[in-house]
Amino acid sequence: MPSLIKALNSQVGRKIMTGITGIGLMLFLIGHLAGNFSIFGEAEAFNKYTHTLESLGPLLYLIEAGLAFFFLYHAILGISIWRQRKKARPEGYDTYRTKGGPSHQTLASKSMIYTGIIILVFLVLHIWHFKFGPSYTTMVDGTEMRDLRRLVIEEFTNPLVAFGYIGVLALAILHLAHGAWSAFTSLGMKHGETSKKVQFGAYIFAIVLMLGFIFIPLYIFLTGGEGSLIAY
Numbered sequence: 001m002p003s004l005i006k007a008l009n010s011q012v013g014r015k016i017m018t019g020i021t022g023i024g025l026m027l028f029l030i031g032h033l034a035g036n037f038s039i040f041g042e043a044e045a046f047n048k049y050t051h052t053l054e055s056l057g058p059l060l061y062l063i064e065a066g067l068a069f070f071f072l073y074h075a076i077l078g079i080s081i082w083r084q085r086k087k088a089r090p091e092g093y094d095t096y097r098t099k100g101g102p103s104h105q106t107l108a109s110k111s112m113i114y115t116g117i118i119i120l121v122f123l124v125l126h127i128w129h130f131k132f133g134p135s136y137t138t139m140v141d142g143t144e145m146r147d148l149r150r151l152v153i154e155e156f157t158n159p160l161v162a163f164g165y166i167g168v169l170a171l172a173i174l175h176l177a178h179g180a181w182s183a184f185t186s187l188g189m190k191h192g193e194t195s196k197k198v199q200f201g202a203y204i205f206a207i208v209l210m211l212g213f214i215f216i217p218l219y220i221f222l223t224g225g226e227g228s229l230i231a232y
Helices: 002-009 011-040 045-054 058-088 112-130 148-156 159-186 192-223
Strands: 137-140 143-146
Touching: 011 045, 011 058, 011 148, 011 159, 011 192, 045 137, 045 143, 045 148, 058 112, 112 148, 112 159, 148 159, 148 192, 159 192
Parallel strands: none
Antiparallel strands: 137 143
């Protein structure tokens, strides 16, 4: 056990764990986006979806605790790797070079620590905003439930909220693009053409996923919450 802990605390071990937790969080984002798109389904589809989650009771708290651990552990690993690199190279370089070919240093890779911190703060505000925000209620098929759909539409018709979300989600493209590539290369996909393909796929994945998230506040804002995709 001590040798395992030592291995996980090494620079290589932390990179691997960052990759594993990153992939787990990417899978969560895919599921989260799918659930969010139910706001464009039938009138009560989104409220039914959120009510189903809330009906899980203690299991939901366990899932949320697990997600919180994943997010925080991922953030701590990322910060520790960044600090180790800064310690090893405190003044940085004007030009990046690698021995094995062209450098993979990009705007996305060099801004990871900053976009990561912004996203972490955003997540805290996002949870506070919607999970603990105004609690409207509605009746659906004889069951009283929280009207989170109303809150989402109200908030995203506010330009400050809508474009605040859009701005952070746009930054998340950079973080997710490099993070997805780094996650898979940390797990062994880092040789020659494989690395290039993974990097290209990571950027496509990040752009498509984040554009999906961006579409929701943008559409609601531009249509005043009354667009044809929103059923009433």
